[in-house]
Amino acid sequence: SSHLAVCGGTHGNELAGIYLVREMLKKRADGTEPVSVVTVMSNPRAAQLCVRYVETDLNRCFTRAALSAPVSETSPYEMIRSQELNALLGAQRSVDLLCDLHNTTANTGLCLITYSDRDWICLHICKHLKIHACIIYTPTHHSKTLFLSAMEIGPQPHGVVRSVIFSAMQEGVQLMMDWICQFNSGTLFEGGWVDVYTMVKNIDYPRDSETHMISAAVHPDLQDRDFCLLHPGDPMFLCFSGETLRYRGKEALYPFFINEGAYYEKGVALSLARKRRVQIPSVRSETLR
Amino acid sequence: SSHLAVCGGTHGNELAGIYLVREMLKKRADGTEPVSVVTVMSNPRAAQLCVRYVETDLNRCFTRAALSAPVSETSPYEMIRSQELNALLGAQRSVDLLCDLHNTTANTGLCLITYSDRDWICLHICKHLKIHACIIYTPTHHSKTLFLSAMEIGPQPHGVVRSVIFSAMQEGVQLMMDWICQFNSGTLFEGGWVDVYTMVKNIDYPRDSETHMISAAVHPDLQDRDFCLLHPGDPMFLCFSGETLRYRGKEALYPFFINEGAYYEKGVALSLARKRRVQIPSVRSETLR
Known part of the structure; x- marks a missing residue:
């Protein structure tokens, strides 16, 4: 057994x-x-x-x-x-x-x-x-x-x-x-x-080009929406300066591990997956x- | 100035x-x-x-x-x-x-x-x-x-x-x-x-009498209810073993800093306050x- x-x-x-x-x-x-x-x-x-x-x-x-x-x-x-x-x-x-x-x-x-x-x-x-x-x-x-x-x-x-x-x-x-x-x-x-979500890729936080510091948080419209379909053009990050950055991929995908604390050091703001049955x-x- | x-x-x-x-x-x-x-x-x-x-x-x-x-x-x-x-x-x-x-x-x-x-x-x-x-x-x-x-x-x-x-x-x-x-x-x-909340006291997590390990989490009915009046007899902790522990104070008080992560090491599960205008x-x- x-x-x-x-x-x-x-x-x-x-x-x-x-x-x-x-x-x-x-x-x-x-x-x-x-x-x-x-x-x-x-x-x-x-x-x-x-x-x-x-x-x-x-x-x-x-x-x-x-x-x-x-x-x-x-x-x-x-x-x-x-x-x-x-x-x-x-x-x-x-x-x-x-x-x-x-x-x-x-x-x-x-x-x-x-x-x-x-x-x-x-x-x-x-x-x-x-x-x-x-x-x-x-x-x-x-x-x-x-x-x-x-x-x-x-x-x-x-x-x-x-x-x-x-x-x-x-x-x-x-x-x-x-x-x-x-x-x-x-x-x-x-x-x-x-239902199976297969990871496609990771997305890093936007960063300052000089200091490499994180310059935006996950957008309020995306935060807490793990496994909800993200479409091209949807808000993805809200910069600390106020600017909204959008998802620029060509394919709608499912985000998960959105804003996981331990992944800041790994350069991962969220992962994106394809869903299949x-x-x-x-x-x-x-x-x- | x-x-x-x-x-x-x-x-x-x-x-x-x-x-x-x-x-x-x-x-x-x-x-x-x-x-x-x-x-x-x-x-x-x-x-x-x-x-x-x-x-x-x-x-x-x-x-x-x-x-x-x-x-x-x-x-x-x-x-x-x-x-x-x-x-x-x-x-x-x-x-x-x-x-x-x-x-x-x-x-x-x-x-x-x-x-x-x-x-x-x-x-x-x-x-x-x-x-x-x-x-x-x-x-x-x-x-x-x-x-x-x-x-x-x-x-x-x-x-x-x-x-x-x-x-x-x-x-x-x-x-x-x-x-x-x-x-x-x-x-x-x-x-x-x-509105002013004046701290009265801190409450520690319930602990195992031998190991001193935390033996309960903040009760779901209390979690996230900071600054909502807690009455004597209200659920306060839910033991990992399943038992509910209730607030045994004589005076209704206002909890805050409920389940603050940094206070585990300080032995504080929540603070209790009196409210005044x-x-x-x-x-x-x-x-x-």
Whole structure:
């Protein structure tokens, strides 16, 4: 049967997942769970300090290259930690499905972020949770075992836990565990359709040509409108000087991660995606063995 | 005539004031301002790193004791910086009115925070901006020159700038400058009434008795309801385990700074205030000389 890992605190200031994992770790004592779940605090040092990361972004340390690089005591903490997690969840526990809990300042609601539109398990879970999937093709290959999906939820400021966000994440994780429990017991899950947003590109904030400082905020008409279609000519940024800048693309696309706080340093004001309805096949535990 | 200082970035991850000060510094080149304004980036190192502070909270370094303490190269950066600012704004420029720009994750709207309900200038500016004042009596005496008022606005995540918040702060600062300009030219400002919220106490998050970890989030019914009357028995926290905790005070009070991100480390989930309508006298420039 399939083993699930639930990880919180991959980013140490994303508190919904951190408090949810702490709560799950407390409850593990009674041992009555119907599903085999390993619960992990991914970056305990960053969580302790309530910062995204201590030395480098842990969520960028799960490439095959990073996981096989030689590390020493002087390596960045997160480089060492990613190899520890890979050993713990990949080699020792042979986890089949990993749910990495994240939250965002963007108004994304609840969604799963994954790396392939052929990941039927992940898309079936989206169907079960009545949420959509975001596909982000990354330039490097992620360790498949360790990064099946991220559960993303927003809006929530970093360093803050909002009760409704916590509860929605808690319910999402519970539904995911229910699905796996049913799957493991041989239930047939009928095929169907799932909305999938596939990332096309990132858009940076407008910047001063000399200082490279950000010179505009996301336009009020776009702020909080994640997954709402953005048409060519629609307002995109409002400069601090008062000028409106418009979306100059030729194709209407779906924005998401609009004004995510952690992406300022990465030069990303928002991402743009194409939406598709993906047909997923029926699955039953045996069919995948 | 009165001299104004506008300070942003006292907390380096409160971006509305940081971008507003940068914008004002750019515009200062034309020298056509009707009011003498000195614009200051209070904590440039923290702003550069997008953190609240580098070594210690600058906003707690303006006590008379801190401002007169001997400092050396090994002193915390913010201790040195507070004395630099005090010299710059207090001694050298003899600023009469200081507007320190802050933002909060709490849904406060725009308000002024000050330290006396007899500060007629500050309360007149509140009347002019059609906003209320919060009075926070601090245990230590602040340097009067340097801390006449903080302009606080929310909700906005730390490390994020939201266009509507930026614009509201920009308008607030402009109205404050207009008021001072009129005041300096001898305009009589009629007296009237201003809503004043005087802080009574802080409430911490519920915590696990052993680990001291936070065990509940602000209740959904209270979240974002800053300055809305909280009655005895009203829901206050929702535990991660599902239990609702209620406000057990005997007196209905007004909550503010509800679930402010930076106050987790200070053990403050919200503050409670009494509301009064304060009568302010008419003022004219000469009457205060």
